[in-house]
Amino acid sequence: MRAEFHADLMEVNRLLVTMSEAVRAALTKATTALLTADRAAAEAVIGRDEEVDDMYRQIEALVSDTIARQAPVASDLRTVITALHISADLERMGDLAEHVAKTAARRHPSPAVPAELRPVFRQMADVAGRMAEKITNLLAEPNAEVAAGLEKDDDAIDDLERDLFAVLLAEDWPYGAETAIDGALLGRFYERYADHAVNIGEHVVYLVTGETVAN
Amino acid sequence: MRAEFHADLMEVNRLLVTMSEAVRAALTKATTALLTADRAAAEAVIGRDEEVDDMYRQIEALVSDTIARQAPVASDLRTVITALHISADLERMGDLAEHVAKTAARRHPSPAVPAELRPVFRQMADVAGRMAEKITNLLAEPNAEVAAGLEKDDDAIDDLERDLFAVLLAEDWPYGAETAIDGALLGRFYERYADHAVNIGEHVVYLVTGETVAN
Structure with a gap:
């Protein structure tokens, strides 16, 4: 029973890691599409969002199945419910990368972004990509400090948005x-x-410490 | 055990209904703030979003607790996990109403929306408010047909956004x-x-029919 539950968790985690890599790659490619008016890149991102959606549904089915079969309690239950939340956030990150790609595709062959705005979008994309990478790492190895560090990256994004x-x-x-x-x-x-x-960082902090992050 | 589970579900449902009423009232008031440059209305919406967030956290805690105590399976488990999804959507609807209110507050005493755009926002708000009302009704009495009808309302919103x-x-x-x-x-x-x-309509359809809605 315990071994089975552990195997289920490993599979959920594998899917979350794959999702986080996919949404990072999607935003990187969408940014290329945006900043270089690259239509093929835009279409690749748009075409692949379904894979992210599929992984989301797989995680949801697997979590329900695990709860039903294993009846986890306490921290085990908390872990699988947190996985649901994380997958929902990742699914939405995939949608947002797709929105960037769609904007690039809609304005093609014109660039959607005038030259003077490209540096700020480049920087937003770099910070956001770094955040997605941290999430992949956090899913492999939960660490409350790294998770809390995502707040600082988010402040940088907010500053860039103000610029x-x-x-x-x-x-x-x-x-x-x-x-x-x-x-x-x-x-x-x-x-x-x-x-x-x-x-997602907050969910990981919660998993590690059992404390919710005050907003 | 069964009676206890039923009592838990009733409490979750009561909270979902209260949340749906709150996010409907929030959007109505935020729209008033927006269209009449009513700062007090804007601030009321901004001040009350925390109540919606609190209900979200209460539902999450109650669902976890129910799963741990009652170990529901099959359709019972599906019901409580669906409640989690619905509460996350409602929480986000509250945030979006707050965003409308914040835009109104930021531009006050100027109106954020010029007179010629007010009719289209009035219509979007009317349709969106009707959708929130349907959700309150669906939570009281699940009905796949009414839930599917939300798609039509959403098409109307998309048309208005195009206008x-x-x-x-x-x-x-x-x-x-x-x-x-x-x-x-x-x-x-x-x-x-x-x-x-x-x-939320799709979640209700899933609860009633066990079928996911194809997108």
Whole structure:
């Protein structure tokens, strides 16, 4: 019974790690699509989001099945329910990467982002990608300190989003409303991606310490 | 044991109904704040979101406790895990209503939305509010047909969002980038609110029929 439960947990964890790698790769490729008007990259991201959704459903089925068969209690139960939350956050991160790719595809062959905004998006993507990488590592080896460090990355994303808005809202913004709107929505997609990464960090802290993180 | 489980379910359901009523009231009040530049209304919504978050945490604790004490299987287990998903969607709907209120508060005493856009936001708010009301009813009495009908409401929201963007992106948009960005983000908040309502409808369909809704 115990060995079976452990095997189930390992399988759930394997799926979560695969999901976290997939959503990291998706955001990296979506950012390439966005910043280099690369339509093939955009379409690859859009085409592969279903794989992430499938993994989400697999985790959900496996967790339900494990609870039903093994009737876990206390920290075992907490672990499998936390896995559900983490998979829901990862699924949404995949959607957000897809939104970035769709914006790139919609504006193709024009670049969705004017040259002067590319550095800020490059930086947002770098920080967000680093956050996704930390999550992959955390899933392999839970560590409350690393998880809490995601908050700092998130602050960096928030600062970058403020920089972005300062440009979009400058009196002399020359690119019109459509590009301003795309810029604002894109900023929000990266920011939400980072928020979900922070949520996952909080879930891991909870797993490790049993304490919820005060917001 | 059975009676205890039933009592737990009733309590979870009572909390879900209260949450759904709260997020409906929040969006209604946030829309008033937005369309009439009513700062007190905006602040009331912002101040009360914590109550929704609290209910979310209560449901999560109660569900974990129920699983641990009662070890439900099959449809009982499905019901409590679905309740977790529904509460996560409701919690997010509360956040989105709060985002609308924050936009209203940030632009106060100026109205965040120019007069010509108020009808489309009024309509989006009406449809979204109707969706939240259906969810309250569905939680009281699950009904696959009503749940599926939420998809139609969501199509109406998507059409309204398209109308909104057509105005924001018109060549002769006279209000500048900031108002365009606020309009686009606000449109997205209502649209995401409606998406979560559709998710809840799908969870209810799954509870009633055992079939997932194809997307």
